[in-house]
Amino acid sequence: MNKCDQCIVRQLSSLKALNKEEVIKLANSKTTHKIKKGEAIFEEGEVTNGVFCVKDGVGKLSKLSANGKDQIIKLVKSGELLGQRSMISNEPANLSAKAIADMEVCFIPKSEIIHFFNNNNQFSLNLMQSVCEDLKESENDKIALVQKTVKQRLAETLLHLHDAFGENADKTLKVQLTREELAGMIGTATESCIRLLSDFNKLELIELVGKKIVLKDIKALKRLSEQL
Amino acid sequence: MNKCDQCIVRQLSSLKALNKEEVIKLANSKTTHKIKKGEAIFEEGEVTNGVFCVKDGVGKLSKLSANGKDQIIKLVKSGELLGQRSMISNEPANLSAKAIADMEVCFIPKSEIIHFFNNNNQFSLNLMQSVCEDLKESENDKIALVQKTVKQRLAETLLHLHDAFGENADKTLKVQLTREELAGMIGTATESCIRLLSDFNKLELIELVGKKIVLKDIKALKRLSEQL
DNA sequence: ATTCTAACATGATAAATGTCATAGTTATAG
DNA sequence: CTATAACTATGACATTTATCATGTTAGAAT
DSSP states (O other): OOOGGGOHHHHHSGGGGOOHHHHHHHHHHOEEEEEOTTOEEEOTTOOOOEEEEEEEEEEEEEEEOTTSOEEEEEEEETTOEESHHHHHHTOOOSSEEEEEEEEEEEEEEHHHHHHHHHHOHHHHHHHHHHHHHHHHHHHHHHHHHHHSOHHHHHHHHHHHHHHHHOBOTTSBBSSOOOHHHHHHHHTSOHHHHHHHHHHHHHTTSEEEETTEEEEOOHHHHHHHHHOO | OOOGGGOHHHHHSGGGGOOHHHHHHHHHHOEEEEEOTTOEEEOTTOOOOEEEEEEEEEEEEEEEOTTSOEEEEEEEETTOEESHHHHHHTOOOSSEEEEEEEEEEEEEEHHHHHHHHHHOHHHHHHHHHHHHHHHHHHHHHHHHHHHSOHHHHHHHHHHHHHHHHOBOTTSBBSSOOOHHHHHHHHTSOHHHHHHHHHHHHHTTSEEEETTEEEEOOHHHHHHHHHOO
16 A cells, blocks of 8 residues: 555645645655765656655755855755756756665656646646745845845745744754755855854854754844845 | 747746637736836835736846845746746735836736636646746756855856847847846946956856957856866 | 764955946936 | 936945865765
């Protein structure tokens, strides 16, 4: 007996529009994969021919630059789909997807998705809306990159991580990113990121618990991220 | 007699998937508008409730920042649709759309688009692909903003303008942007943009003909925009 | 436990870019 | 045809951020 019906992805993603029959079809065509922290789900330039459902774990979509820095475009967590854009555009992946925490993902072949897209209006609308959501976020990120300082972007990103992933029992952020990855998210040098974290620590905006981070003064961080 | 059938937008945009019957339906529901240079089609925060077809002219999608700078997200030209994203997301516009050169646009009400989306698979796929295209571009822009210098981004943007809009008989770029708008596209201060244009002029990469720009050494510009 | 490696941290310095001031130029309204 | 505003241009300077160097710490492997 398959479990697609109960799967978190089915509850949160565009797939929630599928009916019983479609879910059965889905369950029969999907394949499940475990990806260890650090491993890739797919690499930039690969032809994926389908989408990945994130059942568990956290991943990053990133692009490696010529100078060796890895720019992170988006983090994905359980419940989300991955690789929709390149599948729909019929193009090789523009970004690499790698696990930041051990992941469990299911692969759904393109043919299935296209079938759902053509036969289920709610599904196609959902899928469309999720791409639109990504687009809006990307445009807003672009604006932030230009109009905000590194300090503001760091504050903003910490708040976003807190919002999207929550905190552990000890108040530390649940997503565990290296300083380098955090730098990659805000678009700055690793050293600059570390330096600013130190500053924030001294200002008691955050607390550094080993490599983990606690947001101590969320209001101040918010003010900082929005200030003129 | 309406002319939607012959319209350039119908030939270039997602609307090319519409059949005769649908085009007639479209022609009966659309309204045509003339927008003068500098005027807005819609402003950030407005609820548009439909999409705009660009029949003629050039427009910019931009967002005004708190410090008064206008960040340009995208230029649109004849044949393109405008406002698809916010319509699909059911949200007020995230960006303002303004004319850079006198424009002629048609407004198509949301109900029509949704009807086509639900009844014409090819149309919905086209629409989806166009949003995906925007997303890919936006992600690549984001990466460029972080990984390239202002100089490189200027070179890249000049090439893109040349590519997308072409040149006049005197070789000057066809889109006429102010230095401020150009700065808004590459995400820098107007003065920095002007200064770099001067530099490029001295290096004979471009020629400044009054306010217009001629690309003199496209290969060198390309090299510059890609160099490490 | 010891060594080794990757991650974190910080100082010194350089480079890129923004800001402010000021002046010349062009377009446009009256 | 002038006056006025908007745009273009350039210099001087301040600030931000990247880069390079170096040291420290923490975790993994032997």
